[in-house]
Structure formats: C-alpha cells, structure tokens
Amino acid sequence: MDQALVIAAHGSHLNAESSTPTYDHADTIRATGAFAEVRESFWKEEPSFREVLRTVDAEEVYLVPLFISEGYFTEQVIPREFRLDDWDPELWDSDGTSATTATLTAGDTGQTVHYCGPVGTHDTMSDVIVQRAQSVTGDSDVGEGFGLAVVGHGTERNENSAKAIQYHADRIRDRDRFDEVQSLFMDEEPEVDDVTEHFESDDIVVVPLFIADGFHTQEDIPEDMGLTDDYRTGYDVPTTVDGHDIWYAGAVGTEPLMADVVLERAADAGADVSAAIEQVREETGGVRPATGD
Amino acid sequence: MxxxxxxxxxxxxxxxxxxxxxxxxxxxxxxxxxxxxxxxxxxxxxxxxxxxxxxxxxxxxxxxxAVAPQKDDHWAFLRWLEGADERGVTERYDALSDGVAATWGQLHLRVELTGGERRYHVRHVADADTDSEDLAKHDEPLDARDLAKHDDDGQYRPLKTAPSLRTGWAFPDLTAAELVATVDAFYPATIANWHREREGDLDVSHWRDTVSRQTGIYGVVDTWDRGDGHEHVDWVAEACCDDSQCLKRREWQYDDETDLDVDGGSGTFPCREPCSLVIAAARKWTKLEGEATRTYEFELTPSEKEQLEAVIDAVADGEADDIREADIYEGANRYRVRYLRAKLFDEDGNLAGVETDD
Missing domain, CATH: 3.30.250 (Rec A Protein; domain 2)
Known part of the structure; x- marks a missing residue:
C-alpha cells in the first residue's frame, strides 16, 4: 500500500520565509522517492492542518510535526485540527522528550495516521545541532577549544520547551566533543543575553533550537547577545563580544540534515525508508558519530 | 503511447x-x-x-x-476542465484539438490535444492573451509554491486564495497529474473541497463550531458571541471574505441554522470554515470590541468629514497606493491627508487635540 508523508509546521501570516525550511526538507525527502506523496501543511498557511489529508491519496499517512518540543501544538492543536479520533497524549507515553508514535484514524478522511513525535526531541536532532556548528564555523571537526550554546525560547506555557533544549545539550556534552556545552534561553535563566558569562572558551558557537528563521532568531537573539545594535545592519560571523568570538548559527531547522530527522521519525513509526535515510544523510553531510551514544 | x-x-x-x-x-x-x-x-x-x-x-x-490521476477529485476536476459531462467524445476531441480553457481562481487553465495526447497549460488569467514568449516558463509543479508566495509588488501573500496572484509566468506543457499538482500548489485543497461539494458531502464548519474549537490565544474569540446577534460576524465576513479579498466562496455561516446577512461570493471553489487569518483577526476584534464607546467632540468642516470617509474607503479597498501624487481632488491623496494631519493633530498625535483618555 502506498505510504504518504505529511509534515506539520507552524508557518506564518507575516514572515514569508517561515515556510522555507519545511518546503526544503519536504523537497529533499520527495526526491528520495520513499513516499508516494509528500505534503507540507501549516497552522498559519495553506494547506491547513484541517484540509491537508484530503489532498493525500494514500490510505496510510506518517504525520511528522516540524516542531521543537512536545506540548500545546503536538498534544492539542495538531491532533484536533487533523481530527485524529481517540487521540490522547497518554498514547505517546512520553516523559516530555520521549514521544515516538501513535496510530490513529483521521475522522474526516478515514486514513490511518501514524502520528509521530516532534522532530525537535528526536535523538538525531543532536547530530543536526552539531552539524549546524560545523556549517557555521566551516570546520567539520569543530569542537576542541569551542563552547556550544544551545538556545531555546524558554518556558512560558510549556515546561517541555526547556526540556528539549536541555536534552540535546546533555547528549552533546556527553560526547566530549566541545569543551563546554550550555543550554540558554530567551525568557528564563540562564539567559542568552549573558552568553559570554557562561563560557570559558574563547570561541562560542550559538545554535538556536528553532525551526525557522524569523523575529526571534534574526532580530531578538543577535541583539540580545550584543552581536549588533540593530539587526538590520547585520553582524559578522564570528563577532567578538566581551573577548569571546561568537559564531551565531541561526535557526537549526534550516540545516539540510533536518530532513533526516523527519525521516527518522517516520521510520520509528514503521515507514520503510531506510534507503532514503542513507541517501539523505549522504546528501546533507550527516554522518553518525563513530562512537555512537 | x-x-x-x-x-x-x-x-x-x-x-x-x-x-x-x-x-x-x-x-x-x-x-x-x-x-x-x-x-x-x-x-x-x-x-x-x-x-x-x-x-x-x-x-x-x-x-x-491509464493516464489521468485516479484520485476521485482529481479525475472529476480534469473531466470538468474539458467539459466531459457536456460534450460527447467526438465533439470533445474536436474542441480539444483547438484547446479548451477554464478559469480556476486566477488561474487560466487550458487542455489541448498534441499528437493525440492531452497536454495542459497554466498561466494567470490576466496573461491569457499574453504572448508566451513574454512569460517565464516553468515545468515543475512545485514552482507554484514560490510563485504564490509574493504578489506583483513583492508583498507576502499569507492567504493563497487572495486575488493577488502575481503575473508573468506560464506552465506551458504539463501532464494531467502535473496539472493537478500545480493547481493544488497554487490553491491548496480547493480541488478536494470543490469535489466534496459537488458530491454533496462538503463538511462545513460554521463560525460557532469553529470559534468554540479554538484554544490557547484564540480561545478568547468564543467570548465574542453574546446573545442571539451575529452582526459582528457579518462584519468579519464583509471585511475578510468578500470576493475582493478571497476567491473562495464562503459556505460557512453563523451556525447551521443562522445564515450571515452578507453574500458568500461567487468563487468556483468553496470555503468550508473560517480560516486562520479570520480567526487571528477575530482575536484582535474580540479584544477591541470589548471596549465601550465614548463620546468625543471634534470640530470638522463638512469636507473634512467626507475626507476621513474617503481615507477609510481608500485603505479598505486597497486603493490608497493608486492615488496619484498630485491628484489633490482625492480625499486620500497623500498631500491632502498630510495637510489634514498638520491642521488637526496636536504634537502628541491626538485628533483635534482631544486625548483618547482610555
């Protein structure tokens, strides 16, 4: 039976580039031919979460949220708008970062939907963060002599938001690749504003765990860290702040290897995509750490 | 073949x-x-x-x-495009030799027999008579995603069915499957909903159903409905869902027993529920409309009152940018409005020096 992939992302009414990473990753996956259909869908754009499934011919759908953390969107908005009958967050049996998949029926189309956990909490997201550090420094061996800051939005409504950031910071720290790894936040302690106070290393790579570049990653964070007084004038990479060289990476979600995380989510839910995963990892520069973790 | x-x-x-x-x-x-x-x-x-x-x-x-996509709605859409229900095969093939055209939103669609096979063509309706050489050619259906993103002035289009699709492009030679993919990229889910409507099973979600479903920051919209009145929803539909703003034909009403008083429009494909733009705007209006009215006193000349009305009309109809720089006969002309501001606003931006005092 044909299998389809549907990616669910936030999108934006105001920012034309919000959807770009979603389109890019969908195109990468589409090119592998692993799915008969690959569809993007959005909370704020079209096709909407409400209507995307009726544009899909396949009876079996892998639904992967292109969101950073478990919480409001993955537990309430997406299941409701996709009309996933009998959804209950308990089906994921998650501790906040361990959601895998639940198989449900879409109320309006009758399709079987394998509803996957968000990309942001998948283990391979740690690889993407490291890959992002490599991309921004232009050094495939970056690590020694460098600190790595993984930056998140922070809690507000959702404690899982911070959990996802800390989860990957811990995993990357355990690899002993970077001299220091620290999770920082926009609206809670430890704050990204004080980035240089949290690192001994002269060089600090800063990777925001956001899906798309936008207001937070292009305006707030660069200004908060002191890379620039006015985001419109831009900043250098690296920029020296308080004697540290800050390598600011922009949203991790724009890294091409993100397509691999989407595929991994579908694979964990039973999709037959192992060849596609190999292909995407090769094309996007993703290599599994030799030591594993 | x-x-x-x-x-x-x-x-x-x-x-x-x-x-x-x-x-x-x-x-x-x-x-x-x-x-x-x-x-x-x-x-x-x-x-x-x-x-x-x-x-x-x-x-x-x-x-x-064996060639056309077999998904029910795609198949029906392609049949509709060539008028299969109205013309027998001989007549249809004669017509197809010359080409058969149809309009879908702002898309000009055309199917023509080439070497005995159907080939499809898509361009903007405004370019229907434009020389093909003057249009940028595309052969990849997903290019439509990029073409749909900005209007001719470079402004972002958050609503795919806004009547602001950019011009100047053509998909000159598509297969049936590619045509459907192209249309679906320009106007997502319109074929599916059009087909559901034709089959009598369009799942309309009316205003009441839709706002009561909202949670998070949009949960507040549910509180905007009080008592039996739905005048505020009429205004929402008039503001956002008019044909001048969206090419979908609004089929949702206040609830399944109460129609709105404004026209749903004449679009080919239906709108089955208030979209995310309507809900986001309604959230703002819910907050604004929570304010009580007050009485302010301003002194205006009759022409100044009419000028304020002209400014509101020009902005609401998207015509402000079209008023010529020296056309001081138009109330919404920039010089006219700047004069009004110079005369009537105090240094804090208060109209006629009257503080808002909220």
Missing part, C-alpha cells in the same frame, strides 16, 4: 468496457465494438485492433483509466 491503448483495450475487453459511449465486450462470436460512430460485432482481435487504433473513443477511454 502508440498502440498501448489498443493493447490495453484488447486486454480489458473480456471484462467488458462501457465508458463515454464506448462499449466493448467479447462473447463466443468474437468481439463487439460499439460507439456512436461505428458498430462492429463478431469481429476477431485483428479487426478489433484496426477499428480501435483509429477511434478517439478508445484513446479517450485509455486516458481516463
């Missing part, structure tokens, strides 16, 4: 074929082949192949079963 359609016909004939005035079956006497143009009974396979090879009915049958 020369010959493929004949092979397919011979393979399928034992099961019987009855499609678009083509009737083929096999019995102990041989094959029977009937169309409005010809009847052959008791013929052998070789004869069947000969009569089939020259028959548009066979090519038509083959297209609809």
């Amino acid at each position: 020369d010959g493929e359609y004949v092979d397919a016909l011979v393979d399928t004939a034992p099961d019987g074929i009855d499609f678009d005035d083509l009737h083929v079956d096999r019995d102990p006497d041989g094959y029977a082949f009937r169309t409005p143009a010809a009847t052959h009974t008791g013929i052998d396979e070789e004869t069947l192949r000969e009569v089939a090879a020259d028959s548009p009915y066979v090519r038509n049958w083959y297209f609809w079963h």
Whole structure:
C-alpha cells in the first residue's frame, strides 16, 4: 500500500520565509522517492492542518510535526485540527522528550495516521545541532577549544520547551566533543543575553533550537547577545563580544540534515525508508558519530 | 503511447468496457465494438485492433483509466476542465484539438490535444492573451509554491486564495497529474473541497463550531458571541471574505441554522470554515470590541468629514497606493491627508487635540 508523508509546521501570516525550511526538507525527502506523496501543511498557511489529508491519496499517512518540543501544538492543536479520533497524549507515553508514535484514524478522511513525535526531541536532532556548528564555523571537526550554546525560547506555557533544549545539550556534552556545552534561553535563566558569562572558551558557537528563521532568531537573539545594535545592519560571523568570538548559527531547522530527522521519525513509526535515510544523510553531510551514544 | 491503448483495450475487453459511449465486450462470436460512430460485432482481435487504433473513443477511454490521476477529485476536476459531462467524445476531441480553457481562481487553465495526447497549460488569467514568449516558463509543479508566495509588488501573500496572484509566468506543457499538482500548489485543497461539494458531502464548519474549537490565544474569540446577534460576524465576513479579498466562496455561516446577512461570493471553489487569518483577526476584534464607546467632540468642516470617509474607503479597498501624487481632488491623496494631519493633530498625535483618555 502506498505510504504518504505529511509534515506539520507552524508557518506564518507575516514572515514569508517561515515556510522555507519545511518546503526544503519536504523537497529533499520527495526526491528520495520513499513516499508516494509528500505534503507540507501549516497552522498559519495553506494547506491547513484541517484540509491537508484530503489532498493525500494514500490510505496510510506518517504525520511528522516540524516542531521543537512536545506540548500545546503536538498534544492539542495538531491532533484536533487533523481530527485524529481517540487521540490522547497518554498514547505517546512520553516523559516530555520521549514521544515516538501513535496510530490513529483521521475522522474526516478515514486514513490511518501514524502520528509521530516532534522532530525537535528526536535523538538525531543532536547530530543536526552539531552539524549546524560545523556549517557555521566551516570546520567539520569543530569542537576542541569551542563552547556550544544551545538556545531555546524558554518556558512560558510549556515546561517541555526547556526540556528539549536541555536534552540535546546533555547528549552533546556527553560526547566530549566541545569543551563546554550550555543550554540558554530567551525568557528564563540562564539567559542568552549573558552568553559570554557562561563560557570559558574563547570561541562560542550559538545554535538556536528553532525551526525557522524569523523575529526571534534574526532580530531578538543577535541583539540580545550584543552581536549588533540593530539587526538590520547585520553582524559578522564570528563577532567578538566581551573577548569571546561568537559564531551565531541561526535557526537549526534550516540545516539540510533536518530532513533526516523527519525521516527518522517516520521510520520509528514503521515507514520503510531506510534507503532514503542513507541517501539523505549522504546528501546533507550527516554522518553518525563513530562512537555512537 | 502508440498502440498501448489498443493493447490495453484488447486486454480489458473480456471484462467488458462501457465508458463515454464506448462499449466493448467479447462473447463466443468474437468481439463487439460499439460507439456512436461505428458498430462492429463478431469481429476477431485483428479487426478489433484496426477499428480501435483509429477511434478517439478508445484513446479517450485509455486516458481516463491509464493516464489521468485516479484520485476521485482529481479525475472529476480534469473531466470538468474539458467539459466531459457536456460534450460527447467526438465533439470533445474536436474542441480539444483547438484547446479548451477554464478559469480556476486566477488561474487560466487550458487542455489541448498534441499528437493525440492531452497536454495542459497554466498561466494567470490576466496573461491569457499574453504572448508566451513574454512569460517565464516553468515545468515543475512545485514552482507554484514560490510563485504564490509574493504578489506583483513583492508583498507576502499569507492567504493563497487572495486575488493577488502575481503575473508573468506560464506552465506551458504539463501532464494531467502535473496539472493537478500545480493547481493544488497554487490553491491548496480547493480541488478536494470543490469535489466534496459537488458530491454533496462538503463538511462545513460554521463560525460557532469553529470559534468554540479554538484554544490557547484564540480561545478568547468564543467570548465574542453574546446573545442571539451575529452582526459582528457579518462584519468579519464583509471585511475578510468578500470576493475582493478571497476567491473562495464562503459556505460557512453563523451556525447551521443562522445564515450571515452578507453574500458568500461567487468563487468556483468553496470555503468550508473560517480560516486562520479570520480567526487571528477575530482575536484582535474580540479584544477591541470589548471596549465601550465614548463620546468625543471634534470640530470638522463638512469636507473634512467626507475626507476621513474617503481615507477609510481608500485603505479598505486597497486603493490608497493608486492615488496619484498630485491628484489633490482625492480625499486620500497623500498631500491632502498630510495637510489634514498638520491642521488637526496636536504634537502628541491626538485628533483635534482631544486625548483618547482610555
């Protein structure tokens, strides 16, 4: 039976580039031919979460949220708008970062939907963060002599938001690749504003765990860290702040290897995509750490 | 595909074929082949192949079963495009030789027979008569995602069905499947909803259903409905859902028993529920409309009052940018408005020096 992939992302009414990473990753996956259909869908754009499934011919759908953390969107908005009958967050049996998949029926189309956990909490997201550090420094061996800051939005409504950031910071720290790894936040302690106070290393790579570049990653964070007084004038990479060289990476979600995380989510839910995963990892520069973790 | 359609016909004939005035079956006497143009009974396979090879009915049958996408709505959409319900095969093939066109939102769609096969063409309706050489050519359906993103002025289009699709491009040579993919990229889910409506099973979610479903920052919109009135929803629909703002035809009402008082528009494809833009705007209005009115006193000349009305009209109708710089006869002309501001605003931006005092 044909299998389809549907990616669910936030999108934006105001920012034309919000959807770009979603389109890019969908195109990468589409090119592998692993799915008969690959569809993007959005909370704020079209096709909407409400209507995307009726544009899909396949009876079996892998639904992967292109969101950073478990919480409001993955537990309430997406299941409701996709009309996933009998959804209950308990089906994921998650501790906040361990959601895998639940198989449900879409109320309006009758399709079987394998509803996957968000990309942001998948283990391979740690690889993407490291890959992002490599991309921004232009050094495939970056690590020694460098600190790595993984930056998140922070809690507000959702404690899982911070959990996802800390989860990957811990995993990357355990690899002993970077001299220091620290999770920082926009609206809670430890704050990204004080980035240089949290690192001994002269060089600090800063990777925001956001899906798309936008207001937070292009305006707030660069200004908060002191890379620039006015985001419109831009900043250098690296920029020296308080004697540290800050390598600011922009949203991790724009890294091409993100397509691999989407595929991994579908694979964990039973999709037959192992060849596609190999292909995407090769094309996007993703290599599994030799030591594993 | 020369010959493929004949092979397919011979393979399928034992099961019987009855499609678009083509009737083929096999019995102990041989094959029977009937169309409005010809009847052959008791013929052998070789004869069947000969009569089939020259028959548009066979090519038509083959297209609809082996070439066209089989998803119900896609299939119905392609049939609609070439007027399959109104024209028999001979008449249709004559028409298709010259090309058959239809409009879908701001898309000008065209299907034409080339070498006996259907090829599809998409461009902006405003470019229907533009020389093809003057249009940027595309052959990848997903290019439509990028074309749909900004209007001719470079402004972002958050609503795909806003009547602001940019011009200057063409998809000159698409297959049936590519045509459907292109249309779906410009106007997502419009084919699916159009088809559901035609089949009588469009799942409309009215205003009440939709706002009561909202949570998070949009949960507040549910509180905007008080008592029996729905005037505020009429205003929402007039503001956002008019044909001048969105090409979908609004089918949602206040609730399943209460229609809105404004027209739903004349679009080809339906709108089945308040979209995310309507809900986001309604959230703002819910907050604004929570304010009580107050009485302010301003002194205006009659012309100044009319000028304020002209400014509101120009902005609401998107015409402010079209008013010429020196056209001081228009109330919304920039010099006229700047003069009004210079005269009536105090240094804090208060109209006629009257503080808002909220």
